[in-house]
Amino acid sequence: MKNQIRLAVVVLAVLGVGYYVWHGLTSNDVFGWVGPQMALPIIAATIVPIAFAFTGDGIMSAMTGNNSSAFRxxxxxxxxxxxxxxxxxxxxxxxxxxxxxxxxxxxxxxxxxxxxxxxxxxxxxxxxxxxxxxxxxxxxxxxxxxxxxxxxxxxxQDAMNAAMIRKGFTTQAKIDIARRGVPAQAVVRSLSVPGEIRDGYSRLDLVLVVTRPDGTTFEARTDKFLPPTAVSLVQVGRVIGVHYLPENEQEVVLSLPVNTN
The missing domain is CATH 2.40.50 (OB fold (Dihydrolipoamide Acetyltransferase, E2P))
Incomplete structure (x- = not known):
C-alpha cells in the first residue's frame, strides 16, 4: 500500500510538471510559462514530500491503528x-x-x-x-x-508459550492449567533458590498457601524460572495470582506479568 501511494503521487507529479513544461515550450504566447498551469509544479513539489512523509514507517499505523498491509x-x-x-x-x-x-x-x-x-x-x-x-x-x-x-x-500468548517451552521454563501441561484452571490467590510461604539458571532466568522453588474460591486454603509446592527483575514479585509474604485444577491441587501455576520493573 505504501509503495502504491508513493508511486501514484510521483506519477501525478511527473505528469503535472511535464504538462507545464510542454505548455511553455509549445505556446506561441510570450507569457506561455505564466498562468494557471504554474500551479502544477508547485502542487507537485508540495504533495510529493507530504506523501512520502505520511507513508513513512510507523506513520500510517499510527493514523489507522492497524499494522501495514505488508505485515498484517x-x-x-x-x-x-x-x-x-x-x-x-x-x-x-x-x-x-x-x-x-x-x-x-x-x-x-x-x-x-x-x-x-x-x-x-x-x-x-x-x-x-x-x-x-x-x-x-x-x-x-x-x-x-x-x-x-x-x-x-x-x-x-501462543508465541510466548512456545518460546517458554523451548527454553524449558514451562511445560505444555502447565500451560493447560493456566488456560483452564481455577484462578485464585496465594501467599508465598517460603522461597528457596537451588542455583539453576537458564538463559539468564533463575529457578525458584516456592511453597504457597492457596485460597480456594470458598475461602478454604491448601498448601502447594511449585517452581518457576524468573528473570532477576521479577524475583521481587514472589518474595515471602507476597500475594500472587495462581491457577490450579481442583482434581490436582498440587499442580499450581503462577500468573505473573511478562514485563516487570
Whole structure:
C-alpha cells in the first residue's frame, strides 16, 4: 500500500510538471510559462514530500491503528527491546522512535531487527531495554518488524508459550492449567533458590498457601524460572495470582506479568 501511494503521487507529479513544461515550450504566447498551469509544479513539489512523509514507517499505523498491509498477516514473534532512539519525525507532536529488537521467531530462531513507530510522550518511558513485545515479521525480510497492533492476544500468548517451552521454563501441561484452571490467590510461604539458571532466568522453588474460591486454603509446592527483575514479585509474604485444577491441587501455576520493573 505504501509503495502504491508513493508511486501514484510521483506519477501525478511527473505528469503535472511535464504538462507545464510542454505548455511553455509549445505556446506561441510570450507569457506561455505564466498562468494557471504554474500551479502544477508547485502542487507537485508540495504533495510529493507530504506523501512520502505520511507513508513513512510507523506513520500510517499510527493514523489507522492497524499494522501495514505488508505485515498484517506476518508471523508473530517476541521482540525484546535492546535500544530506543528518536528519529526527529513527529506526528501530532508525538515522536517517532526507532526501536531495536532481538526477535525470537515462531521457529525459535533469534535475529536482530528494528521497528519505527509513533509513541505518545506519556508512554515513551515504557519502551526500555528488556521489555518484551509481540511483533509481526516477514520470514524473507527480518531486518524490519512491526509491533503487533492486531489486538489478537491469543496469537501473542501462543508465541510466548512456545518460546517458554523451548527454553524449558514451562511445560505444555502447565500451560493447560493456566488456560483452564481455577484462578485464585496465594501467599508465598517460603522461597528457596537451588542455583539453576537458564538463559539468564533463575529457578525458584516456592511453597504457597492457596485460597480456594470458598475461602478454604491448601498448601502447594511449585517452581518457576524468573528473570532477576521479577524475583521481587514472589518474595515471602507476597500475594500472587495462581491457577490450579481442583482434581490436582498440587499442580499450581503462577500468573505473573511478562514485563516487570
Amino acid at each position: 498477516n506476518g508471523l508473530v514473534g517476541l521482540g525484546t527491546v535492546e535500544g530506543v532512539r528518536q528519529t526527529g519525525v513527529y506526528l501530532n507532536e508525538q515522536p517517532q522512535v526507532r526501536v531495536d529488537f532481538r526477535v525470537e521467531g515462531s521457529d525459535g530462531k533469534v535475529f536482530p531487527s528494528h521497528a519505527k513507530m509513533i509513541v505518545p510522550l506519556t508512554q515513551l518511558a515504557l519502551l526500555r531495554p528488556g521489555v518484551v513485545l509481540p511483533v509481526r515479521y516477514l520470514p524473507d525480510r527480518t531486518d524490519r518488524v512491526e509491533v503487533d497492533l492486531s489486538g489478537d492476544n491469543s496469537a501473542a
